[in-house]
Amino acid sequence: MHNKKIGELELIRYIRKMFPKRRREILAGIGDDAMVLGNGMVVSTDSFVEGVHFDFKYFKFYQLGFRCMAGSISDLAAMAAEPVCALVSLYLPDKVRKWDVTELYRGFRAIGDRFKIDIAGGDIIGSPFWGVTLTVIGMTRKPLLRSGARPGDGLYVTGYLGLSETGRLALKKKRTARHFPASIRRHRFPIPRVAEALKIRPNATAGIDTSDGLSTDARHLAEESGVKIVIDADRLPIHPEVLQMTRRIKTDPIRFILSAGEDFELLFTARRPPSIALPLTRIGEVKKGRGVWLTCGGRSRPLEPSGYEHLSGRK
């Protein structure tokens, strides 16, 4: 009867079927990065657990706070919403050091201040493990959903993919850390693309933040929009540090990028590319059909999702 194989996607499909959208106030619900209400309010929750999402061997509490809050704000960016405030639900183990809690909240504040976010509530409970659920609230005039991609659109990504995972690997092998400054910075202190999201909004038809690996993130866009997405492997922007790391670990950089998550870049579809300050790359296109395909050296093949599924806890 025990079933280790229930994945997050299967559960979400099931829950979605169980809870069809009924209230008119709700413009977007289960299946998108965040919930959107008719009045422009965007609400998103994100949870992080010790041993699954973070390891205190590599993370200090300040970094943890920063990173969790950055990831949550990124969900607002994915909807082209401006952050307003956050609620913090803290699962605290018995042996809590006050200093650790202080540092965690300092991390929340460091990134929150950058986006003028107030911590406006939450709750704190005793628990056998460290865990954090962040609820972030934002406002948007026109939400960027996952469901608007149309055949003929281009597929774009901001910045570089795979940097955060490169940073994580570099931190694991301490000797190599100094060769990967940009990756480690991205892993510890990612900056969500809020300003960029607002800039691309007029051009974009659908969007998501890259948190689960390119193949999975693209699949979300394809599924919710009912289209086929073709990623052009030859166009994927590869950061020098990502290239260096994939050489060291003897992995194909394309394969690496397809499954490496938590860069918190924006992946979106648009007819014409918008103009933003960040590097912006057209990495594919939207076609009629279903699923995600990868073109490499002129040949196409369907791409299975290889991203992080949080329930299975592994790549």
Added chain:
Amino acid sequence: MHNKKIGELELIRYIRKMFPKRRREILAGIGDDAMVLGNGMVVSTDSFVEGVHFDFKYFKFYQLGFRCMAGSISDLAAMAAEPVCALVSLYLPDKVRKWDVTELYRGFRAIGDRFKIDIAGGDIIGSPFWGVTLTVIGMTRKPLLRSGARPGDGLYVTGYLGLSETGRLALKKKRTARHFPASIRRHRFPIPRVAEALKIRPNATAGIDTSDGLSTDARHLAEESGVKIVIDADRLPIHPEVLQMTRRIKTDPIRFILSAGEDFELLFTARRPPSIALPLTRIGEVKKGRGVWLTCGGRSRPLEPSGYEHLSGRK
């Protein structure tokens, strides 16, 4: 350096100091039952952890879902808000039975449907333990805060206090369960006082739902309003089952009621009592000063909070 004695209240005080309210959109934040925005949106989060808030020995997943969602909706009732939707953050242990998750969501739906709530999102993560964080969203025209009590107001409570704790104790001793039907129903399937909250709103000056025990709940009202609250022990409504239970466990019923939590009744202050369908009792009054006092047989004494503090995990 380890400090087991950090209580929830101390941490909340600390966090509040660290995060002063800065954004004008936020009408009420840390320190109230929920956050209120200027547009009338009310958002609250509540977390529940296996072994701390519930024990699968006494709770089936359906009941657990029902009870957690009811507790969260009660936070909206406490603000006189009408529920709109909820986000579910689920911490799932590795060995998950699909049936258990289904039952949990059936419980969410049973109480959610009663209040026309949509489950509009959330997230699911792998975790070493079961945990649930619910974020509920509601709308209010005029929020009922904890901070409006004024000297001269009466202190009122809906229904009966101590029923849920009586139910919990009755379930622990299976032989006695059949003598406590109302208490067990309240413990398993509490119904938040949403309709009553909307009715009392025009009369009420401050309010809270009874979740941490009368003495602690009254203290929240006194602290946030900057007043003294005097509870009249002789007026506390005592349900026959509560009386029966306190006789069995040889406890004073007044002391029991002061610390027994999670009844999800409304505790509020008002100049004149409103008219509602539920039993409504004037149990004390608001005076100039500070703190919570108990009057018993004409004599008054200051009351220390004896309610449930979730971090310490005991009464």
